[in-house]
Amino acid sequence: MVERLTSSPADAAPSGSGPAAEDPLDRETELLSELLGEVVEEQEGAELWDAVRGLHADAAAIRAGDEEAAERLIAGLRQSSDAALAPFIRACAMQLALANIAEGRERVRERRRYDGEVGGQRESLAEAAHSLRDEDPRRVAALASELEVELVLTAHPTEARRRSILNHQRHIAAALEIVQDDRLSASEREEARGQIRETLALWWQTDAVRRLRLRVEDEVQNVLFFFEAVLFDAVPALCAEVARRLGGDPAAVATPVRFGSWAGGDMDGNPAVDPDGFLPTLEAHRRLALRLLRDRVSALALSYSQGADHLPAGLPLLTSLERDAHELPRAAGAMGSRLRAEPLRLKLNFVEWRLANTLEPGDDPGYGSPQELAADLELVRASTGSSDVSNGAITALLRQVACFGFHLARLDARQSAGPLRDAAAALLPGLAGADEETRQRLLTEALLSSEAGAGEASEAGDEVERVLQTFEALARAGVRFGPEALDTLVVSMVERASDVLCALWLAQRSGATHLRVTPLLETVDDLDRAEGTLEALYANPAYREHLDARSGAQDLMLGYSDSAKDASFLASQWALYRAQEKLAAQAETHGVTLRFFHGRGGSPSRGGGLSHAAILAQPPDTVHGRIRITVQGETISARYSDRQLALRSLEQTVAAVMLGTASPPARAEGAFREEMEAIAGRSRAAYHALVNADEDFMPFLTQITPLNELAGLNIGSRPAYRGGAQDIEGLRAIPWVFAWTQNRLVLPSWYGAGVALAEG
Template structure:
C-alpha cells in the first residue's frame, strides 16, 4: 500500500508483560508463508517496549489500568461485547486528571509506534517484490516505462524529449494539520532506523541485544518528550520543519531517482548512451511565502526563509565535496586527466605538496573554496568547515555545475566512468535540481489585498481615480493603461498604509532574491480568490513596481497564477482565462514565459463551499474547459492542484487521482500541494519518500502518454453526474449554510474551539474574527469533523443525491451508476475515496460529541439529519459498487481500520469527557490547565491514530 493511503493494514500493539524485553525472532520458514508476520512481530516488540516503559515510569498500577482499558475496548469492538463497553465507560469516566493524561499518552503512542512499523513493512514488502523479480507494480517507474514502451509510437529517445519539457513538483505547505512536534518526529526516525537495521542485517546475538537496548532507549525518549508545543509556531519554525525533509529525504533521494530512471532508459536504448534528463522533478514550497491570511509572513521573513533554503543547499554541496575529495584520490601516472580538469586543478588555491600529483583532489579543493566563498557572499557567514584558502565566489549554480561537469567528463574520458557514477553523479544532479535556492518558493496573497493596494497607489498618484468603484471593464482599462508604461506608480516620497508598504516590500524582496539566488528562487505568484481578469492584472501592476515585470522589454520574471477556489469561481475559470488570453499585452508577457500558463485549483475551499461531490465535479469540469480554452489559444496548461491530506480536502492516493484527470489536463506538467501531516507520512522516511516521488512521476508519465483521441466520456455519464452534483449541493448547502443553528451545533459538538487554541501553526483558524462557517479555514473545518469521527466533508450529500437520481430514473438509474463506476475512472476514484472515509466514520462515537450540544432540540434535529444521510450514503455506495460492506474491495485496509478502532475509542471517549469538564469550568470563569492540556493531547493522539488530520 502507498504511504499516501490513510491507513496501512496491520494490527496494533499489545502491552504484554509476559514477554518483557524479548528480542523478535528472525524470520522463520513458517513466517515466509505469511507476509504480514514480520509486521506483527515489529508491532508486538514496540508494544512490549512501550508497556515496559509505562510500568517503569508510571508504576504497575498505571500499566494495569491501561491494559484493562485496552482489553475491554478490544472485546467491545471485535466481539460486540456490551458488558465490555459498560466496563470501559465506567473505567474511563472514573479517571483522575493524572490517570487521564497517562491513558491518552499511552494510547497515542500505540498509534505512533504502529505507524512506524507500518511504514517499515511497506519498505520491506517493496524490497521483497524487487528481490523476487516480481512484475512491476502499478505506480512504479518500472511499470510506467513498461506501459510506455508497449506503445510502438514511444521509444526511449521520445521519453527523453518528454522529460525535457516536463515539470512535476510536489509543493510543501505549512497548513496547520501537522500536529506532531519535530522532536517527536526525530524520536520516531531513530526507531524506524533501528527496525530497519533488524530487518536487513543478520545480527549476532550481541548486535541484536545492542539494537534492542537502543530501541528501548528510543521508546523511553519518546515517552519522556513533550507531545505538545508550549508556544505557537512562528513562520520561521515552520520553515525549519519543512527544511528537515530536504536533509532527510529530498537532497539524497531525488538524485537517486533520476539516476535510476536514466539507467532504465539507457538499458532500453543503448544507442542513447548515458542520457542525462532535464531537471523535471523538483520540490517547491509555500512556507515563508504564503501571505494569504497570515500577517506574520513579511518581507523580512521571506528573505530569512530564502537564506535558510540557500544554507541547506550550499551546506549539502560542501559536505558532499568534502567526502568526494577523500574518494577521488586518483594520481597522475596511474590515470590520465583532461586538459580542462588539469586547468581546473591549476586554478585551485590548494598548493599542498601532498596533492601535487592528485589533480582531481586539487580541483575539488578549488571547487570547495569557491563554494565556501559563495556561502559567505550569499549568507554573510562562513561554513562550518573552512576552505584551504580564499577564492572567488561562483556567480551562480550553473558555474558550479560546469566545474562538476569537468570532473565528470575527465573521469569518463579516461577510463574512470564507474567513479563518475557514484557520489559525483548525485552531486551533479543535486546542483542542477536544487541550485543555490534549494526549492522554488511561491508567493501567495488574496486578491482583495491586491485590490486595496492597487487602489491606494492609483488614488495617491492620480487623485479621483476611485479604482474600486469601477466595474470590471473599467478596472481592466485602468490596469492595462498602467501596464503599457514603464512609469512607476509608487513614490519613495509618499507614506502609504502599512498594508501597501508591506506588499510592496514583499515584491521588492522577491526581486532581490532573483538577483541573489537566481530567478528559480521565486517562480510563481499565486492569487487567492481569483474571480476575474482584473485580479491578475492587479498583480501584474504590483510586479511592475518591483521590476519583476518590465513593459519596455516585454519581460515577466515570475508566473502569474490564478487560484480558483469556490464552486462559482471554478465554474467561471475557463471564461476568465479566455478573456485574459484575448489581451495583447498579457499574451506578450506570456511569450516571455514560454507561452505556458499555470492555473491553481482549490480543493479545500470548494469542498467547504459546496460539499464533496459537487467540489469534485466542479474541479473535473473546470479542468476540461480549461484544456479546451488553452488549446484554442495555443497556450500550454500547467495545473496546480491545491489538495489537502484528507479526502474532504482533495486527498486520497495520488496515483489514482492523477490517472483520473480529464484527457489533456496533465500534458507532462503538474504541481500539487503536500500539506500538514501528509508531508511527514510521505517524506519523513527516505525510502518511503522516494517511493512517493516515484508515484508522482509514474502517474504523470502514464497520464500524459495515454493515446490521444480515446473514447470520450459518454454524455449519459456527464448528465448523470451533473444531476447528482446538483442534488448533493442542495443537500450540503441546506445543512451547513441554510439550517438555523448549524453554526452553534458545529462549535459545540466538535473540538474546533480547542483546535483554534492548539499550537499547530502560525496562521489563525479563521480568516476573520467570529464563528461564521464562511470565514473558517477549510483545514480546521475538516480537522474538527475528523476528530469526532464523522468525516462529514468527505461524504455528506451523496446519499441524498443518489436517492433523488434513482427516484427520477427508477428503471435504469442504478444500472447507469454501476456502469459509471466500472467504466469511468473519475467516478470510480470519487467513490473509492468516499468508501475509505465512510469506513473511518463512527456514528456511536459521533453521538457522544453531539451530546455536548446544549440545546437538545437543535442537537436531535441536526444530528438526526447527519445520521440519516450517513446511512443513506452507505446504502447508496454499496448498491452502486456491489459490495456487501464498506471496503470489501480492499480487505487489508478494512482490517487495518477495524484493528485501529479499539485504540481510538478510548481517546475519543476521554476527549468528550474532557471537553465537557473544560466547558463547564469555562462557563464558571475558571480553566484548569491540566484539563486543557489533556484535550490537546487527545487531539494529537486521535490525529496520529487516524493518520489524517485535515
C-alpha cells in the first residue's frame, strides 16, 4: 500500500475531530476534507488517509520552524515508490481542489454580505456608482447604456482539469449549499452529505488526465459548457444590476457584455484547427443558443397563465396569433382550442414551435434572425398589462436574445502573419522578395483592382493551399451564419503594414469581405513599431475603404504573453502602456474608433492578476467604454464555474470599464516616464542575458520545470513549439508560463525587475 511518508497520524489532528469551526469557510473546508477522507479510506484503505493527515502535521511543524519535520517529510517521500506516491498525490490534489470550492463559496457569501451596504463591495457596480455619485446621473446612465465589453474565451491548454471533473466539482458545491442550510431538516442535509460522498467517489475513480489528446471539437464543447451551465443565465442578472446601480432603464434589453471564442478558430501554429472545422464549430454554437432559448421560452410559457379577460385588449397580439396559426397549421392543430383563453401562453407556444423549426429546419417556418424572435417577445412583453411581469422573466429572456442571439459567442479566426505572407506571395506576382514599400504598393493595387479575385498559385505548397482553403471556408461561414457569428480575423505576429494588407487581400479574393482584420502585436519591438505600422494602414486608400465600410472601427490586439516572454514582464508592461497612448492619439487624429483587444492570461506574466485594477491602470483616453479581453484556460473555470462567481467577475470588469471611462486616471508625465524608460531597459537587458544569451538556460528550464512532461499531457490540441523548433525562441509563451507556474517559481513574472529597480 503506502510506505511510511510522514509522522504518525497520532500527531495529526484528525479530520472532523474536535469542536466544530465557527467560521463558515473553515467549517466547510473541514467537512469536505472529512468526507474525502471517508471516501479515500473506503477506496484505498486507512493508511493512505493517515499519510495525508501526517503530511499536514509535518507541514504545520515546518511552518513552526521544526527542521526535523522537513527532513522527515523529504526522506519519506524519497523512500516511496511511484506506485505509492500516485494515490497520495491524488488525495492531496483533491483536498486542495475541495479547499478551492469552499473558498469560492466564501466569495459568494462575501458578495451577499456587502449587498445593500453604502459603497458596496470593493470593485463592484455598487462601489462604481458610489464613486460616481457626484456625476450627472443622466451622463452615468448614458455611459452605462453604451458600454461594449467583449470577453473572448480561449482554449489555451492551461486548464488541465477534465470537463467530467469540473462537473463533479460543480455538483459538490451545489450539495454543500444544502448541507450548510440550517433551514432544512437534518435528513435533507444528510442526504446532501451522501450526494457529496457519492460525487467524491466518482471523482476518485475518474482519470485525472485524459487518456487521449484533446481534439478541437472537445475544446469547443468545453467552452460551450460554461455558456450552458452559467453564463447564459448570468447575463440578464448582470444587466439588472447595471440598471439598478447605474440608473439605467429597468426595461432596457441592451447588454454591456458580449462573448467571443477562439476554440475551433485559432489556427496559429495549431494544425489540428483546419478549414473544415469552422462550419461545425459555428453550428455547435448555433444549436446550443437555439436550444437554450427554446428551453427558456418553454419555461416562460408554463408560467404565463394569464387569461384573456385579465389582459389589455391588443390588436397587434391578435393579428400576430392569426399569422402564427396560418403559417404554422401543424402547431395550431396540435394546440387546438385549449389555449385560446390564454393568448400569451398561446403566443409563447408558437414562439417555441418556431425556435424548434429554426433548430431543425423543415417545412414550417422558423426565425430568420434573432431580431424576428425579439419582435415576437417584445409583443408578449407589451401585452402583459403589468410592469412587474413585463420587467421580469420576459425582459431577462430579451436580454439573452440581445447578448447571445443565435450565435451564442462570436468565433474569431486567428492565423500567424507568416503563412499569410507566403500565400499572398504565391498568388501575387512580384510580391515575393519585394521590399516593404513595393509590397504595400502591389497589395494596394490588387485590393483596388476590379480583378482582385484573380490570381492562382502555380505551385502552391500544402501550407499555401491550407491558407486558401481557410479563406474559402471563412467566406462560406459568413454566408451561412452571418457576420455576428464570425467577423474577425486576428493576424498574429504582425511586423509591418503589408502583413495586414496580405490578410485583407486574401479575404477579398476569397469573398470573405465580411471579415475585419485585427492586427496582433506580440513582441516589444512590434509594439515599438506599431505607430508606424498603423500610420501606413490609415493612409492606405484600400485599407481606408475597409475601415469606412465598418464606420471607422478598428480593433487592435495587444499580446501580453509573448511580449513578456520576449522582453521581461516589466519591460513588456511599459511597452504596452506607451503603445496604447500613442495608438489612441493617432486613431483620434485619423478619425478611427479604436478598440483595444487585450490578450491577457491568468498569471501575472501573461497580463493576468486583478482585472479590475488592470483596466483602471490603462492609459487615459484608451478605454472609452469599449474593450475586448481574452479569458484563457484555467481562468475560465475560476471565474465562470458558478453563477454568483460569474456575476462577481462580470461586474468587476464592467465596473472597471465604467470607471475608466467616466473618471480616467492621470497621465504619466515627466520624471516618472524617464525613470520607467530606464527601468524597463535595464529589466530587458537582465532578462535577455539569462533567457536568450545563456546557452545553459534551456537545459535548466527543462530540468527545473515539467515543460516536457506538460507537452505530453492530453490537455490541449496545440503543439508547445512554433514550427517544430524546440528552442527558447520556438517555445510558445503559454506553455512557457504554464511550466513555470507548476513549480511556483513563476520566473517570467519577476525576473529582471529586481536588477532594474536596484540599479535605479
